[in-house]
Every structure is written in structure tokens, then in C-alpha cells.
Amino acid sequence: MDDVYAIEGGHVLTPDFEVREADVLVDREAGEVIEVGDVSADETLDATDSLVMPGLVNAHTHVAMTLLRGHADDKPLDSWLQEDIWPVEAELTPEDIRVGTELGLVEFIKNGITGFADSYFEVPEIAAATEASGLRANLCHAFITIGKDDAAARADAQEGLDIAREFDGAADGRITTALMPHSLTTAETEYLEEFVPQAREAGVPLHFHANETQNEVDPIVDAHGVRPLEYADELGMLTDDDFLAHCVHVDDREIDRLAETGASVIHCPASNMKLASGIAPIQEMLDAGVNVGLGTDGAASNNDLDLFDEIRDAAMIGKLARGDARDVAAEDAVRMAIEGSAEAIGLPVGRIEAGGTADIAVVDFDAPHLTPVHDYVSHLAYAVRGSDVRHTICDGEVLMADREIRTLDEEAVKRRASEAAAALVERAE
């Protein structure tokens, strides 16, 4: 296989969001774009009628939860977790998590996602599947301390820290890590005080659920007399390396705190709608200068892993939030799924320019629902679906060509995941 190949005959989305006709020459070994223009190579990927764009970055997910897709719907967060999700998760084996992860990674690649941030359990399985898939990821073991005695709580947090140290830089640097307290109400103060400084020493960021529902706000205000993000800041949990999922119920002072500290927000509009968690004030955050990325959350609260849906949902619900159709404009929503997410989780962003990281999605625009093309970015926000992605490239490697995945066996993964999911739910009954 040649070290150099050309993506030929398409249009290119440049870093300044201009679109122009050009070929793209890629250095597979370096994982970089060599040149954008009139170029050729012996090995080619056809991009006729297609847009060559940076890969999308799913900045908050629980990828192995594909096994629980459609298992429990139409409930709010707390009862959904306590009655349906946690009892089944208690039965998960490492093999389940491996195959559930593989299924999610297949879905990512098919939908043009080249990087993601995951938090779950059995991280060695998730890391191994990620390495084999060719994708980039920030991974972490989520720890929960409520309902556990001190030894069990400390062991869980310690596992989170150990995993973060062990896997940072794995897969030739494609994997980085974070420390994840599950949320500010499920990880108690004494453990945050003990483990957050250790994450800083290890040089790993924090990733946690924050202010997802009002039930995650009231207990903090009652116990500490401050809003959750003020409490998090007092504990040293807001820095420009850290990223917080959801942030639905935040007030103006908390938004200012996010802007001042540089902590990022990961907006999960589909999950927030499905669990009726609320509408996050995203335009207010953007106006305040907060970096916002996009996430699907797990497949059990979405129920797919197509980040083009989140782009559309973010733009749509962003307008509904204040009744202003100018809010969360198309380009802002698309940028959230690319550079907003990549910056938030500390992964390189794909850039279709000489020297840019070759994390690329090639989207086929030859479809009725994408005709005519007045504005490519409008279509990316409002009309493109994950199934329109034709080729997916990460770190210069072609992971999918003409919708055929090269790194994972799609049919075998689907079959094994269906079997594992059926056996899992049966065990949990």
C-alpha cells in the first residue's frame, strides 16, 4: 500500500468554512494532508459529487451502551437509570463491553465520526477495540461513590485514576484519558477533594456530567449553599482542560464561570430531549465565549450515534430555547461538532489544508434530500445524514471506503452484539 493517496474530484470544506473544488493529497504514514489543489496519486478515493470535510468528534458518549439501545425508553433520567439501566449494567461482562463498543465504533465510522470521548467501565476492553478500529478517543473509567462504603468508593475512584494514568498515550497517541467523577451528586466531596488534585498531577483532564437535571442542582445548593458549577470551581474542577456534559440547568453566573475558567460544555441535545432533561442555554454560552462541543450521549438515551442528528437538533432546539430563529446558526452548530468538540476533549481537529491532521469524512451530496446545493454548510446542519458519509479517514488511515469498513467486520460485530444484548437482558431479569 502506498504511503500517499489522493481524494479526487470533490469539493473541500476549508478551515475558514469556504468550499472549493479541489483534490486532497494525504500522507498515510504521517497522518497529514500534504496538499489541497490539483493533485494526483496512484492510489485514489473518489469524491465526485462529494464534500471532503473534517471528521466529526463525538465529545460525550458511553459507547458500549449500544447493547441497551431501545431497552428502556420514555422515562426521565433518574428512574431510567435506577429502574432500567443500572440493574442491567450490573450484569455486563468485559466481553459484552468489548462487543458493545465495537458496535458503537462501527456506527461512528459509518457516520463520519473520527474521534470521541467515552466514559464507562472495563476501559481496557474499550481501549483495545478503539485501537483496532483506528479511531481516536479520550477514555475514562467513571467512578460513583454514593451508596458505597469508604473502601469501595475509594477503590472505584482509584481505578479511575489508575486507568487514566495507564492508557494516556496508548494506540500510538490516538488514545488519551480523563478522570471521571460520574456527576457532582454521585461522587461525594471527600473523594473529589482527594482525587481531583491527583488528576492534575497526572496531567489528565476531568470529564463529568453536570447540571443535567434540576435534581443535580437542588441537592448541591441545599448542602453547600452555592450552585453546582460554583461548587465545582471551589473544588478545582473547572479548568480549560476540563469538559462537562449536558449543563442544561445553568444560570448566568455559572455561564460566566465557565467562560472565565475555559472549561468546555458538551451539548447533548437528543439525550436532553429524550430524557426531558431540559433545553441548555447554548446561545448564551456561545455569546459568553464558552467553548461548546457536541455529544450523542449513550445509544440508550438517543437512540443512535449519528452526530449529524445532534448538529441538526442543536440548531433546531437552539432556536426554540429563546424563540429566536437566528440563534445557534448552521455554521455554529457544525463548528461545535468539529473544532468545538475536538478542543473540548483535547484531540487534534481535522483540517483540510497542507499540514492539517488527516481526520476526514467524505460526504456524498448526490442524493435527492441534498439537491439542490445552495449552501454546503446549510446542508451539513439541516439535511445531511450519517448514511450520506462515503469514506471515513482517521490519522491518515482509510477506515471506510465506499461505506465498507476496513478495520472491523461489520456483519460479525452486529451478530455478536445482538447475541450479547439478548443474553444480557435475560441475565438481568
Ligand SMILES: CSC[C@H]1O[C@@H](n2cnc3c(O)ncnc32)[C@H](O)[C@@H]1O
Ligand atoms: C458516566 S459513566 C457511565 C454511567 O453513566 C450512566 N449514564 C448514561 N447516560 C447518562 C446520563 O445522561 N446522565 C447520567 N448518567 C448517565 C451510564 O448508564 C453508566 O452507568
Ligand SMILES: [Zn+2]
Ligand atoms: Zn452521559
